Amino acid sequence: MPYSETAHYHVVANFLSTLSNIRGGLGTLFVPFLPAMRLPDVDLRGKQAIVTGANSGIGFESAKALAKMGARVILACRNAERGEQARREIAEAVPGGVAEVEIMDLSNLESVREFITRWGARDLKRVDILINNAGSVSNVLTKTRDGLEYAYQSNHIAHVLLTLLLINREYLAPDARVINVSSIAFFSCPPMDEHNTDSSDIVVNHREGDNLPWDAIVKIYDRSKASQAVWSMTLQRKLASSEKWKDTVVQVCHPGIVQSSMINQPTGLGGATGSGVDAFKRFVGMVEEPGQPDLRGLYWDR
Structure with a gap:
């Protein structure tokens, strides 16, 4: 179910939001019974992909599937040990597959810049596929060293920086x-403006390390995911108006309800069902016909 900011009026958007939220709630019960999604036969030999948060969950399954298709995959992970474990598992599962680990901590914007500096020293700099997957949600108020709320930076701002640096240096x-x-939380987000997009209105009422009330957790997460969606649509529109980047495709999606470390960690929100590989199949489905302009810059919901 795609959502287009140019094709749908506010009333339609609200209707789609309601449908998505109903489906999301039912999904926790019925995901195991949904029809299996077939992974298209795509040849990605000669292509290079970067996947953030690739050591587990959706990111790991995406990286593994890309390697199976022949792509050279960069596992952009915060933790070197976990990243290396993921690389070994991919090597075992995909004989001949090419995957390597790069350290990138999205809670530290300098880490993103350092990654770009290292990338610039490579012989092969071209990035054909970028999956901005890493994300977080926490029931404890945490600020990054950059002074931003943790989820807002990790889910959105750091990926913006990564993407724009790749574009501006012409590595993409x-x-x-x-x-x-993103997430169906995009639909649940109330209107945002310059005063609440980064959830500073919530942060100011709590001390770092405080346990956050449920409504605050939901607002922070929803806003970070809505920011991702709006930015993705805006980025596609700007790139489409550029002669150099007119063939670039930007998509944003809710991958479905899947098992993820983001919600199972001690400060997460609980359990979920489904598998990361199913989520990756949705990613591939979004770009099977990338030449169609009306299939670009959309929000996709299974």
Whole structure:
């Protein structure tokens, strides 16, 4: 179910929001019974992909599937040990597959810049596929060293920086595919403005380390995911108006309800069902026909 900011009026958006939230709630019960999604036969030999948060969950399954398709995959992970474990598992599962680990801590914008500096020293700099997958949600108020609320920076701002640096330094291929992993929480977010987009209105009422009330957790997460979606649509529109980047495809999606470390960690929100590989199949489905302009810059919900 795609959502287009240019094709749907506010009333339609609200209707789609209601449908998505109903489906999301039912999904926790019925995901195991949904029909299996077939992974298209795509040849990605000669392509290079970066996947953030690739050591587990959606990111790991995406990286593994890309390697199976022949792509050279960069596992952009915060933790070197976990990243290396993921690389070994991919090597075992995909004989001949090419995957390597790069350290990138999205809670530290300098870490993103350092990654870009290292990337610039590579012989092969071209990025054909960028999956901005890493994300977080916490029941404890945490600020990054950059002074931003943790989820807002990790889910959105750091990925914005990564993507724009790849574009501005022309490391991103002109016909690249950029996929931003969002959530149906996008639909639940009330109107945002310059005063609440970064959830500073919530942060100011709590001390760092405080346990946050449920409504605050939901607002912070919803806003970060809505920011991703709006930015993705805006980025596609701007790139489409540029001669150099007119063939670049940007998509944003809710990957479905899947098991993820983001919600199972001690400060997370609980359990979920489904599998990361199913989520990746949705990613591939979003770009099977990338040449159609009306299939770009959309929010996709299974």
